Amino acid sequence: MSTFSIGRKAVSFISLIAGIVLAIAGLGLSIAGTGNASRGAMLIGGVVLFFIGLYLFPTLKHHRSIINFIFLFPLLFAFMVTVIIPLILGIGYSFTDWNGIKMTGVVGLSNYTRMFKQPAFLWSILLTFLFVVFNMILVNLVAFLLALLCTSKIKGLGFFRAAYFLPNLIGGIVLGYIWQFIFSNVVTKFTGTYSMLSDTNTAFLAIIIVYIWQYAGYIMLIYITGLNTIPGDVLEASAIDGANKTQTLFNIKLPMIAPTITICTFLTLTSAFKQFDVNLALTNGKGSVQFLGSYIANGTEMLALNIYTTAVINNDYALGQAKAVLFFIILAVVSIVQVRISNKKEVEL
Amino acid sequence: MKKKLMSVLLAGAMVASLVACGSTSADTTTSDNTQTQTESTTTETPAAETTDTASGAAPVRLLNGKPEINDQMQALAAKYQEETGNVLTVETIGGDTNASDELKKMYQADNMPDIFVIEANQAATWDGMLADLSGEDWTNKTGFELIDANMGTIGFPYTVEATALGYNADLLAKAGVDPASLTSPDAWKAACETLDAKKDELGITAVFGWCAEPTNLGWSSGTHVFGQYLDAGLKADDTTYIDLLNDGGKIDEARMKNFAEFIGMMNQYSDPALLIDGTYDNQVAGFKEGKYVFITQGNWCVTSPDDVSFECGFAPYAFEDGINTIIAGPPSYWVAYASGNVDGAKAFFNWCAGDSAQNILVNDAGLVSPFDDCQYEAVNPFYKSMNSYITAGNYSGWHTMLKKDGLQNSTCNVFADYAKGKLDADGFVSTMAQVIADYYAQ
Numbered sequence: 050m051s052t053f054s055i056g057r058k059a060v061s062f063i064s065l066i067a068g069i070v071l072a073i074a075g076l077g078l079s080i081a082g083t084g085n086a087s088r089g090a091m092l093i094g095g096v097v098l099f100f101i102g103l104y105l106f107p108t109l110k111h112h113r114s115i116i117n118f119i120f121l122f123p124l125l126f127a128f129m130v131t132v133i134i135p136l137i138l139g140i141g142y143s144f145t146d147w148n149g150i151k152m153t154g155v156v157g158l159s160n161y162t163r164m165f166k167q168p169a170f171l172w173s174i175l176l177t178f179l180f181v182v183f184n185m186i187l188v189n190l191v192a193f194l195l196a197l198l199c200t201s202k203i204k205g206l207g208f209f210r211a212a213y214f215l216p217n218l219i220g221g222i223v224l225g226y227i228w229q230f231i232f233s234n235v236v237t238k239f240t241g242t243y244s245m246l247s248d249t250n251t252a253f254l255a256i257i258i259v260y261i262w263q264y265a266g267y268i269m270l271i272y273i274t275g276l277n278t279i280p281g282d283v284l285e286a287s288a289i290d291g292a293n294k295t296q297t298l299f300n301i302k303l304p305m306i307a308p309t310i311t312i313c314t315f316l317t318l319t320s321a322f323k324q325f326d327v328n329l330a331l332t333n334g335k336g337s338v339q340f341l342g343s344y345i346a347n348g349t350e351m352l353a354l355n356i357y358t359t360a361v362i363n364n365d366y367a368l369g370q371a372k373a374v375l376f377f378i379i380l381a382v383v384s385i386v387q388v389r390i391s392n393k394k395e396v397e398l
Numbered sequence: 399m400k401k402k403l404m405s406v407l408l409a410g411a412m413v414a415s416l417v418a419c420g421s422t423s424a425d426t427t428t429s430d431n432t433q434t435q436t437e438s439t440t441t442e443t444p445a446a447e448t449t450d451t452a453s454g455a456a457p458v459r460l461l462n463g464k465p466e467i468n469d470q471m472q473a474l475a476a477k478y479q480e481e482t483g484n485v486l487t488v489e490t491i492g493g494d495t496n497a498s499d500e501l502k503k504m505y506q507a508d509n510m511p512d513i514f515v516i517e518a519n520q521a522a523t524w525d526g527m528l529a530d531l532s533g534e535d536w537t538n539k540t541g542f543e544l545i546d547a548n549m550g551t552i553g554f555p556y557t558v559e560a561t562a563l564g565y566n567a568d569l570l571a572k573a574g575v576d577p578a579s580l581t582s583p584d585a586w587k588a589a590c591e592t593l594d595a596k597k598d599e600l601g602i603t604a605v606f607g608w609c610a611e612p613t614n615l616g617w618s619s620g621t622h623v624f625g626q627y628l629d630a631g632l633k634a635d636d637t638t639y640i641d642l643l644n645d646g647g648k649i650d651e652a653r654m655k656n657f658a659e660f661i662g663m664m665n666q667y668s669d670p671a672l673l674i675d676g677t678y679d680n681q682v683a684g685f686k687e688g689k690y691v692f693i694t695q696g697n698w699c700v701t702s703p704d705d706v707s708f709e710c711g712f713a714p715y716a717f718e719d720g721i722n723t724i725i726a727g728p729p730s731y732w733v734a735y736a737s738g739n740v741d742g743a744k745a746f747f748n749w750c751a752g753d754s755a756q757n758i759l760v761n762d763a764g765l766v767s768p769f770d771d772c773q774y775e776a777v778n779p780f781y782k783s784m785n786s787y788i789t790a791g792n793y794s795g796w797h798t799m800l801k802k803d804g805l806q807n808s809t810c811n812v813f814a815d816y817a818k819g820k821l822d823a824d825g826f827v828s829t830m831a832q833v834i835a836d837y838y839a840q
Contacts, residue, residue: 082508149502150523167840229613233675244675246613247818335612337811337820343836344829346808361499363804364523 053107065102071095136377143371148364160371168341170372172348173355174379176253177322180351183257184264184321189313191265196272197298210273214266221263225330228259249336249348256349259327264320268313275309276302311391318387322380325353334358352376457485458742461501463515463730465492470763477754478746486746498523512738513746516553517730518799521546528552529734534744536751541634542768544731553731554747557765560712560784560793561622561696562724567709569593569600569691577711582719583660590667593691600691604669607690609676610817612810618678619813620806622725623694623715625798627657630714631721632794640797647802647838649831653718658816658823658830660717664694665817673817696725697780701764711783726784726793728768808833 072095078088100122103115143160145152164170199210216224232255233244245251279302287301303310328334334350347355356376360369462471468490475486489511491500497515504510516524521544530550537543537551544553570577573596575589593605610619627649628639642648665673669690672681685693686706692713693699700706712724734743749755751769759765760774766781767774775781787793812833816826 148523150505163840168836237675243670243818247611247674247814331613333613333616335616335807335811335814337815344812344833346811346833348811358804358807362807 052109057105058107061102061105061107063102064098064105068095068097068099068102071098139370140374142367143374145367147367147370149360149366152367156367160368161375164368164372164375168343169345169347169350170355170359172338172340172345173350173352176349177324177352180253180257180324181318181321184260185314185317187257188261188264188268188317188321189310191261192268192313193272195265195269196276199269199273200276210270213269216263217267219263221326222330224259224263225327228255229331246332247336249338252332252336252349256324256328256331259331260321260324263327264317268317271309271313271316272306275306279305311388314391315384315387319380319384322383323353324351325357328354329357352379456739456742457487458513458739458746459487459489459511460732460746461497461504461511461514462488462490463492463497465490467763467765468492470758473762474750474755474758477758478749481754482745482749484742484745510735510738512740513732513734513743515730516733518544518553518796519801519803521549521552521733524733525549527736529736529740529743531734531744531747535748536769539751539769539771542728544728544733552733553728554733554750555728555768556732556750556759557728558726558768558784558788559696559698559729559766559796560724560726560780560787561625562712562714563606564685564693564695564697564699564780565711565713566685566688566691566706567711569602569688569708572600573691577713580713581716581722583656583663583717586660586716587663590663594667601688602691603684603689604672605667605691606664606669607672607681607685607693608664608668609672609678609681609694610665610810610813611675611677612814615676615678615681616806616810618694618810620808620810621798621801622696623661623813624801624806624809625725625796626715626717627654628797628801629723629725629794630716631718631723633791634727634793634795636794637797640800643801643834644838647834647836649827649834651827651831654827654830655823656717657715658826660715661813661816661826662823668817674814697766697778697784700779701777703777703779706779710779712780712787723792723794724784724787725796725798726788727796729796729799802838805834805837808837 071091075088075090075092075095078085078091100119104119106112106115108115142152144155144157146154146156195213199206199213203209219227229246232246237244245255283301283305284297287297292300328349328351332349334347334354336346336348338345338348347358350358352372353376356369356372359372360366460471460475462468464471468488471488471490475488478484478486491497498517498520501510501514521528525548528546528549530552531537531543531554532551534551536554540555542555542558543551544555546552565577567577573593575592579585580589590605593600593602597604609615612619628643629636632638639650639653642650669676669684672684681690681693682695682699684690685695686700688708700710714721714723716722732747734740734747750759753773756767756769756772756774760767760772760776764777766776766778766784775785778784809830812821812826812829815821815829821829
């Protein structure tokens with residue numbers, strides 16, 4: 050004894066089958082490059098028919114899961130198309146000799162061995178790690194101090210909060226050009242020498258300064274939220290017990306906002322790793338340095354910019370792709386390790 | 399029941415909007431095309447379509463890499479249709495995107511234009527995909543076409559640009575320096591000393607407007623100034639030093655040493671405020687205002703006679719005795735995509751080398767014609783000097799465009815370090831040798 054009418058069953062199966070056939074036909078036409086104008090409508094119509102069939106599928110047991118799937122599908126589909134498929138394709142490209150236009154063959158691991166033989170690339174990795182370490186410490190320190198300032202009882206609190214956060218609203222490229230002007234036209238007036246950006250060491254310092262200026266305001270906001278969630282009674286109790294300001298800060302406030310610190314270190318870590326726009330606009334990676342016995346011309350080029358230059362400027366897309374795969378692995382490992390460590394600490398505190 | 403009806407309606411609306419979206423996106427591309435076509439054909443679209451079908455020529459798409467002449471290119475397309483009835487669609491790429499990046503995307507999307515712009519060293523990237531244009535009429539009228547060893551004559555020269563040391567003739571005359579005498583390092587040294595001594599009298603800031611800043615001007619030092627090492631003093635078809643360079647990144651150390659001494663002189667007499675951290679704008683503005691006697695750019699830096707109140711000319715980078723050439727030639731070319739409308743492209747190229755097209759390109763777009771029979775004189779203030787070199791045969795090729803892609807990003811740093819005084823002339827030579835060899839080894 051069936052709970053579903055023959056009609057519903059028929060509609061369901063017919064739409065499912067017709068949908069699949071239409072969608073495949075539409076895709077086939079597109080891939081074959083016939084230029085048939087109705088291929089788009091066929092594909093979309095097919096997909097829609099398929100979902101109608103799925104929705105009407107004669108089952109009670111799985112009906113809920115089907116509905117869940119239908120609602121999740123748009124998101125999953127977008128995620129597949131924009132993240133998962135490019136990732137797989139990218140890994141594939143890294144084993145070929147693709148130059149952005151054509152691919153003549155598979156070269157195995159030679160892109161991976163080649164990139165480790167480039168002193169310039171090794172320098173980029175080293176520099177990126179240096180940059181991350183400096184930034185993780187300095188951005189968090191500056192941001193936390195700003196947050197303390199902005200949660201104290203000074204006048205014009207709203208103005209300070211807005212002012213510190215404002216640089217974050219300016220795009221990195223614009224910021225880079227503004228600061229390039231400042232470094233080469235304003236700072237030079239005081240120092241009397243040439244621009245900070247002309248020497249590798251000072252240029253690296255300049256990138257760090259700009260990055261802190263841009264990012265500290267954002268992190269500050271998160272710290273402010275953290276500091277505001279500390280319950281008033283805890284602070285009051287400590288005050289009654291006679292804790293002074295330093296004791297309150299180190300023994301009450303800091304432990305209480307440990308989860309915030311985790312979030313902030315995680316944010317600064319990953320964003321510093323991915324640093325690209327300020328780097329591009331400020332120095333475009335230029336600067337000379339002696340490294341591993343050779344003169345390297347990309348003294349301030351970080352990993353992301355190095356990947357971009359390899360692929361787009363030097364027309365070596367496959368090598369750039371191989372570097373990008375390594376970049377992905379480094380980023381994934383560092384992030385996982387960092388989160389694990391921080392989570393443990395939170396529990397201990 | 400009401401609920402169900404509502405949901406069906408909503409779902410229907412969603413589906414309809416999806417389908418609508420799908421079809422509009424297809425529509426937009428077509429309407430885009432027609433729009434560019436109308437733009438290029440001005441008012442005569444319907445009439446044009448009939449002539450088009452009558453003559454049976456398919457439209458030709460051209461990817462222009464110079465945004466500053468987009469309007470003139472559209473006028474060119476309109477003129478082409480008016481005279482021949484063929485349709486030319488001009489699409490312009492520029493600003494932040496460069497044509498070679500965009501072409502890669504177009505290639506992946508199977509949306510290649512029939513004619514597009516390439517630089518000489520990009521020919522290898524398109525190996526086997528460009529049409530051979532040899533035997534076309536226009537090739538007899540110019541010596542500037544791009545010839546590739548595998549694909550034949552592939553590049554149509556649409557303009558000629560020249561680079562050397564641009565000078566302010568009025569200032570030189572005031573100081574009593576004859577630019578024609580600047581063909582040896584000694585003559586240059588003497589001229590620099592004279593000019594430097596008369597700085598206040600001439601009202602100049604420095605002798606040279608030379609900027610070795612690598613971040614934004616790396617193309618200038620790394621490609622153009624470096625190109626003088628490759629070509630200065632050589633005949634246009636002489637490829638001695640570029641061949642040496644492309645043979646695994648070798649350099650002629652003796653020549654490089656002389657070149658380094660010359661650059662050292664330029665560093666010495668340049669404006670310190672410009673040399674290390676200047677910008678292109680400051681460099682060109684300084685030259686236009688008469689603050690510098692020489693500028694290390696080409697004819698593109700001053701394009702209109704209204705920009706300057708003095709006469710401009712070119713002097714050679716005479717780092718060895720007897721060097722008397724400037725670098726002149728097309729910096730980039732138009733090529734025809736072999737799988738595209740090759741016949742249409744060929745017809746356009748032949749028409750483009752003719753009088754009415756050259757009229758637009760030379761007089762309106764301010765380009766310098768590469769064709770021998772062109773009757774128009776370019777308006778460019780450097781043109782007279784440039785032309786005197788070209789007609790006398792004293793010009794070298796743009797072989798710097800044949801170096802390995804991206805090399806300029808490394809070499810420009812060596813120029814910068816030399817300018818800062820971190821390297822001396824010998825250090826410049828050895829570092830240059832090492833940097834180039836490393837880059838080619840990658």
